[in-house]
Amino acid sequence: MPELPEVETIAVGLRRRAVGLRIDEIRLLWPKLLRGAAADLRRLRGKRILDIRRRGKMLLVSCEGDLHLLFHLKMTGQFHWTERAVPTDKHTRLRIAFRGGGPELRFRDVRKFGVLRILATPRPLEAAPLRALGPEPLAVSGPEIARLLARRKGRLKSLLLNQAFLAGIGNIYADEILHAAGLHPLRTSSSLTTSEARRLASSVAKILNAAVEAGGSSIRDYKDADGVDGSFQSRHRVYGRKGEPCLRCGAPVERRVIGGRSSFFCPKCQK
Numbered sequence: 001m002p003e004l005p006e007v008e009t010i011a012v013g014l015r016r017r018a019v020g021l022r023i024d025e026i027r028l029l030w031p032k033l034l035r036g037a038a039a040d041l042r043r044l045r046g047k048r049i050l051d052i053r054r055r056g057k058m059l060l061v062s063c064e065g066d067l068h069l070l071f072h073l074k075m076t077g078q079f080h081w082t083e084r085a086v087p088t089d090k091h092t093r094l095r096i097a098f099r100g101g102g103p104e105l106r107f108r109d110v111r112k113f114g115v116l117r118i119l120a121t122p123r124p125l126e127a128a129p130l131r132a133l134g135p136e137p138l139a140v141s142g143p144e145i146a147r148l149l150a151r152r153k154g155r156l157k158s159l160l161l162n163q164a165f166l167a168g169i170g171n172i173y174a175d176e177i178l179h180a181a182g183l184h185p186l187r188t189s190s191s192l193t194t195s196e197a198r199r200l201a202s203s204v205a206k207i208l209n210a211a212v213e214a215g216g217s218s219i220r221d222y223k224d225a226d227g228v229d230g231s232f233q234s235r236h237r238v239y240g241r242k243g244e245p246c247l248r249c250g251a252p253v254e255r256r257v258i259g260g261r262s263s264f265f266c267p268k269c270q271k
């Protein structure tokens, strides 16, 4: 599933091309993508796109009239630009055509877990479901993350995946962050020493910044909005590397299911 670095990369690419365009028509090819009334989509006709940004793992497309398209890409959601005349393939769920011709933006989703909501509000970040999200991990300081950790209970892996704790971290980056911090995924937040909490907080920023810089991780289907793969997967130190040597100490990386999710970690250097 695209996490913070992937969705950020998509948002940057879409922003570059779509801001300023005026929506001509939105065609929904898979009705279940939209949670809400189809009539809401028609309200976007003729509206100009003002901004596109990421919040957590979601993508917010803000238009004139306080109308917003909020996408959650889930497992396999992708955007791509294509000429209007090009026939849609069977996985295309939504088409957005713009005034003045030019390519249209299509949303493709093989697994069909993607979700689209229309928000009609001047303050979308304060509306459901965005208001339930915790802070952006790259917008809060290390000491602030350490303070948030001290207020929480539970296992570090589950906590990092909890979108109400920090928004945008999923399975890949949780494992990479814990490895960088030298902390075992089953450790609890209350067991952390001050220096361990600080190490975890700085690993959050270090890993996510490096992944954003690399355009995200391309495993399975992820591509950015211009069809380009990310490159951070080549720098994964534990994720997907079961049995391979830890890049820090050489011990074989272990995989264990924690909270229903695969977790990869080094049993030797993650304490």
Ligand SMILES: [Zn+2]
Residues within 6 Å of the ligand: 246, 247, 248, 249, 250, 251, 266, 267, 268, 269, 270
């Ligand atoms: Zn190790």
